[in-house]
Amino acid sequence: MTDEAFTPALGRLAPTFFYDSVVALTRERRWRGLVARLAAPKAGEVVVDVGCGTGSLGRLLSTVEPAARIIGVDPDPAVLAMARRKTGKVEWRLGKGDALDDILGPGEADVVVSSLVLHQCPMPVKRSILRAMGEVLRPGGRLVIADYGLQRTRAMRLAFRTVQFADGRADTQPNADGVVPGLIAEAGFRDVCEAAVVPTVTGSISIYTAGGR
Numbered sequence: 001m002t003d004e005a006f007t008p009a010l011g012r013l014a015p016t017f018f019y020d021s022v023v024a025l026t027r028e029r030r031w032r033g034l035v036a037r038l039a040a041p042k043a044g045e046v047v048v049d050v051g052c053g054t055g056s057l058g059r060l061l062s063t064v065e066p067a068a069r070i071i072g073v074d075p076d077p078a079v080l081a082m083a084r085r086k087t088g089k090v091e092w093r094l095g096k097g098d099a100l101d102d103i104l105g106p107g108e109a110d111v112v113v114s115s116l117v118l119h120q121c122p123m124p125v126k127r128s129i130l131r132a133m134g135e136v137l138r139p140g141g142r143l144v145i146a147d148y149g150l151q152r153t154r155a156m157r158l159a160f161r162t163v164q165f166a167d168g169r170a171d172t173q174p175n176a177d178g179v180v181p182g183l184i185a186e187a188g189f190r191d192v193c194e195a196a197v198v199p200t201v202t203g204s205i206s207i208y209t210a211g212g213r
Helices: 016-027 028-039 056-065 077-086 099-101 123-136 153-161 161-167 169-176 178-186
Strands: 047-052 071-074 089-095 109-115 137-150 190-198 205-211
Touching: 016 028, 028 056, 028 109, 028 137, 028 190, 028 205, 047 056, 047 099, 047 123, 047 178, 056 071, 056 077, 056 109, 071 077, 077 089, 099 190, 109 123, 123 137, 123 169, 137 169, 137 178, 153 161, 161 169, 178 190, 178 205
Parallel strands: 047 071, 047 109, 071 089, 109 137
Antiparallel strands: 137 205, 190 205
């Protein structure tokens, strides 16, 4: 596991305790619903939520398909404690996104999802996380990522400044410049697609899909 520190869920904007209230302002129900629909978990499948945070997406996925095995991974013990209070139907694991092999074996996951993680990471870590996702995802498996992507309009670029204040410009600007699809393809995923764009008060959130190696 990498020894580098992780960025807290809300960066320097506010304590993690307020995360769910703040994220609700980002049209969370809309984009999380899109992630769940595109992930389309099936009975018996292993679905890994990388950077699961307080567990909202994991809980939704377990509701969509109760017979799937949902594993939530996050490096922050505080947010995992919040996640455990939301539901016991998900396996919550302490770990970093670029060290998934500490938790899963190669090709063990049928679906890998992630939300609002990559924009907080330096470029080398973005690449490492995506490579690790590729390693644990079975050939032909499904990748679905929701994160801040290309900020196409002046309004969205201005709104995105809130995120940049919270998480720092150095890590967030590459997302705003549209690097994520290229990074996903660079990590070896197939059929990379920006499936949806959801405008929010903090900038636009893109939903990316791809197939396993």
